[in-house]
Amino acid sequence: MALLKELFYDSGKPLTEFYTWMHGIWAGWGMPGFLLDFIFQLAIVAAVTVILVLNALWIIYYDRKISALMQIRKGPNRVGPLGLFQTLADTVKLLIKEDINPKKVDILSFWLAPLIIFIPTFAVFLVLPFGSGLIPADLNIGILYVMAITGLTVIGILAAGWGSNNKYSLIGGMRSAAQIVSYEIPMVIVILTVVLMSGTMKMSGIVAAQAKQWFILPQCVGFIVFLIVGNAEVNRAPFDLPEAESELVAGFNTEYSAMKFAFFYLAEYTNLFLTAAIATTLFLGGWQGPWPVPPIVWFFLKTYFVITILCWIRWTFPRIRVDQLMEFSWKYMLPIALVNLVVTAIIIKL
C-alpha cells in the first residue's frame, strides 16, 4: 500500500528511473541517446492523444446523458451496454461518410480550419497536471502557454467561416472572433489573480500553492467569472452564438461533413474538458485530495464536477443575443475581474 502511495504521489520518480534505466540499455546497444528521447516524446504524444480522444468520446456520452436527465428522457441506450458505444458508432459513421467539398470553397482554409482548431486543444494537454508528477511537460510559464495556445482556435473558426463561402458560416466565424477575443481578456485577468496568489506560472507550482487551501475559497468571485468566461470561450450555450442552430443553421461548420466535422466536434468537447481541467487546477486544488483515492482520480473527479456544472448551464438557459454577449463581457465580466484582481493584490500586499 505504501509503495502504491509512493507510486501515485511521486509518479515522476519511477518514470525518471525507468527513463535512466532505458538509457543504460540503449547505450549498451550502442545507439545514440537523442533517438531514445525522441521515441519517449513520441510515446508521450501518443499517450496524450489516446487519452484525449477516448476522453472526448466519453464526454460526449456524458453530456448526452446529463441532457437526458435534464430533459426527462433516457439518452443513448442502444449501442453497447448503457449506450456506451454510441459515440464510437457515431465517430465510425463520420469516418466512413463521404467527405463533401462544396464547389466554391477556399480549399486551403477550408481544409486547414479543422486542424487549426484541433491542434491547439491537443497541445494544451501537454501542460495539464493530471497527478503528482504526472505532467507531460512542466513548463515554467505553463498557464501563459495555455492561454497563448487556446487563443489560436479563433483563427481556425475564422478560417472555417471564411473558407466555407457561406454567409451563415461567415457570420458564425465573425461572431466567434468577436466573442473569443472579448472573453479572453477577463479570463486572463482572472488567471493573473491566481498567479498573483500562487506566485508562479508553473502548473505544478499553482497546484502546490493550494496544498493548505484551495483557491476557490479566497477566489470564489474569480471562480464564478472563470466558469462563465470559460463557457463562453468554448462556445457552449448560452454562449453558443458561433453555431447558433436556430439562427445560423450550424454557424461556422455548416458546410463541413464527415471527418472534418468530427474534428470540430472533438475539439469542442476537448475544449470543454480543458476548461474544466484548468478550472480544477487553478481553483479546486488540482489533483490534491485525501489519500485512499489516488491523485489522478481526484483530478478527474473534480474536472467532471466542473463539466457537470457547465452541462447543467448549457441545458437550462436560452441563448444570449450577440450585442448582449459583448455587453456582458465588457460591462460586467471585465470590471468584476479587474476589481477582483486589485482587491487580491491589495490583500496580498497587506
Place this chain on the structure above:
Amino acid sequence: MIKAPFEMEKISDEEYVLNMGPQHPSTHGVLRIVLKLDGEVVSGLYPDVGYIHSSVEKMCENKKFEMITPYTDRLDYLSAVNYNWAYVAAVEKLMAIQVPERAEYMRVMLAELNRIMSHLLWYSAFGMDVGALTPIFYAFREREEVIDMVEGMTGGRLTHHAFRIGGFKNDLQKDFLPRLKKFLLKFEDRISEYEALLINNVILTARTKGVGILDKAKAINYGVTGPTLRGSNCAIDLRKNAPYSVYPKFDFKVCTGKNGDTWDRLKVRMDEMRESAKILKQAMEMIPAGEFCAKVPRIIKPAPGEVYTMVESARGEFGVYMVSDGTEKPYRIKFRSPSFSNLSVLKEITIGAKIADVIAIMGSLDLVIPEIDR
C-alpha cells in the same frame, strides 16, 4: 426564385442579402425570408410565401360538402379542430341546422384542448428558436396527455377530422371526462413550471422585452388577430366579441399584454392556456346529456347563398367565406387565415433588430406555413 424587391435595388457596400429559408431550422416549415443585413442588424426584410401552396380552396370546389372537412384539418395541423369548426359552422348556417347542446359543449372542449395543444407546441418551438432545448420535453409531456385524450375521442393525433356537419361521429369516450379532470388538476402548476423554465428566465426576458414592438393601431391596420393582437393591449377575442356556440355561458377573461413587445405575446399565450383550462373545467361540469349529432340529411345540398363564419383559433381569426349554388359542391370557398395577416406585420416590427431577434419575433407570431400558403 422570385427576387426580393431590394435585391433588385442597389445595395450599399455595407449591406448584404441573406436568404433565410425555405430550408431553415427556424422558419417552421417552408417559409423563405430574405433579409438585408448590415452586419447583424436587419435593414430590410421580405417574406416569400407560397412554397407549399396546394390550392386547397380550388380543390374544395370539386368536393362534396361533407368531404371538405378533412382539408380544413390540413390548413393548420396544430389546431385542426378550430378550422373544422369554422367550415362546419358555415355549412350549418347555410342549411340552418341546429346543433344539439351536448355537441356544442363537446366542440368547445375539443377546441380548447386543441388550443392548449397548439400553444404547448408553440412554447416548445419558441424555446428551440431562442436556443433553449429543454422546455420542449416538459411541454410535450403534457401535450402527449392532451393528444391521447383527443385521440381517444376522434381517432386522430394531429389532423383529427373531429367535427362533422351537425355535430360529431360518436359520443365522448367513457373515460374522457375523468381523464380530463385528472389532467386539469395538475395543468395549472405545470404552466407555472413552464413560465419559470423559459418565459421568466433572465436571458429570455432580456432578449424579448422591448423587442419587436407592435403598437395597437398598426396591429389593427394590418389585420393582425389572435394572441399577437392581444399582446398589443387590444382585448379582441371572437369568443367574447362575436360569440359563437356556447361560449357566452363560460366565465373567462381575455388576456392582454401591455407594450406589444415579443415578451407580451409570449405571456398572453401562457395566460391563454390558463383561461382554456378554466373553460374546460366549467364545460366539464355544465355538459348536458343528449344527442351528439343533429339530424342531417343524407345528401348535403344547401340552398343557394353565401355565408361567412369565423372562429377564434389558436392563431387568431379564422374565417370561411362560402358561396353555394344549390348543388352538392360549394361554388367557391375562401379561407381567411390568421397567420397570413400576422406574417405581413413581420417587416414592420423587425427592421432595426438583430438576426437573432428575427427568429424570436417570428416565433412569437406563431406562424403555421400551410395555413399561409393554403
